Amino acid sequence: MKIVSIVGKKNTGKTSLTVKVIKELTKRGYNVASIKHSHHSIEMDKENTDTWKHKQAGANLVVGVGSTTFFNARKEMDLNRILYLIKHFDEYDFVVIEGYKSYNYPKIITSPNVRDEYTIAEVDSFTIDDDGVSELADLIEKRGHDIVDTLFANNCGFNNGEVIAGEIRNGNLTVEDLDDVWSYLSIDGKVVGLNRFVSDYLKQSVIGVINTLNLREYDVEDIGKIEIVIPNERTGQNQKEAECSISINDKSLEINDFTEKIVSNSVKAMVGSIKTEDNVKTIDIEITDIENELSDAGITLKTNGHDVEINDFTQGILKETLYAIITTLKVDSEIRKITIRVKSDA
Secondary structure (H helix, E strand, O other): OEEEEEEOOOOOOHHHHHHHHHHHHHHOOOOEEEEEOOOOOOOOOOOOOHHHHHHHOOOOEEEEEOOOEEEEEOOOOOHHHHHHHHHHHOOOOEEEEEOOOOOOOOEEEOOHHHOOOOEEEEOOOOOOOHHHHHHHHHHHHHHOEOOHHHOOEHHHOEOOHHHHHHHHHOOOOOHHHOOOOOOOEEEOOEEEOOOHHHHHHHHHHHHHHHOOOOHHHHOOOOOOOOOOOOOOOOOOOOOOOEEEEEEEOOEEEOOOHHHHHHHHHHHHHHHHHHOOOOOOOEEEEEEEOOOOOHHHOEEEEEEOOEEOOOOHHHHHHHHHHHHHHHHOOOOOOOOOOEEEEEEEOO
């Protein structure tokens, strides 16, 4: 998804330029979303309609569904929150924003007095012709980018979203140069950046769990887009550090501190959900005979040195999830056996 904003002072043709840009991008076959920002109240519903009455009665969010669907929220949302929610609706190629001149996205300006470091072009909206709009769309294709905090390009020597966005705006980097990010995360309405490893790790782990479910009961034939909402009252920020060791085919796998923390926290969370015993200090998991079907592999679980009985469903979740985690790491040999030990003082 590439984002661009069109900003300028009042009566400088922002809306007419926005419309022209949307038409040109749509003509090129792109799926386009748009956002309009105003300092004035924008009413999406007419007085005395049913949905208007819902809002007057006190509903903080009103959804109207007919030949179209609209959402009318009582409060103003942060732009990044809106952009994140747009990702849930469809696979949009571009988001064209009219307004929001204080945000850090590529800007096309319609008046010189709003120019800043994020400006990629200045346009006279009243005189621009079709060729000019086409050139502008070319520029948007090259300089637009996704939500700033989701940008990673470690292969190019960058891992800071703001720096990467600046390189794209200046034409020194393209979106195609960025790391592939497979998962997006928002916590309490704030977008959290995930690099390639973490995004792939989350994707593989979630798919691993989902593969244990009978999805056909829910009319799901193929896994396409996955959306998860977790209402969590506990922040989990005060977890104790844990040591983690991994062996593949009885050979110790070297992992860095970052990976160790991710794997140990994941294992502790999974075992914690089983409710084995209080004050778990050691967790030992071994998956054996991994050959053709993972479902046929054996698995044992111990906490504090004691065997833990787990049913077939839980075995399936642990095997699928842990195997998915391991496949995100650089393992050269064929995986036949996985041994994981997590040791914590908690």
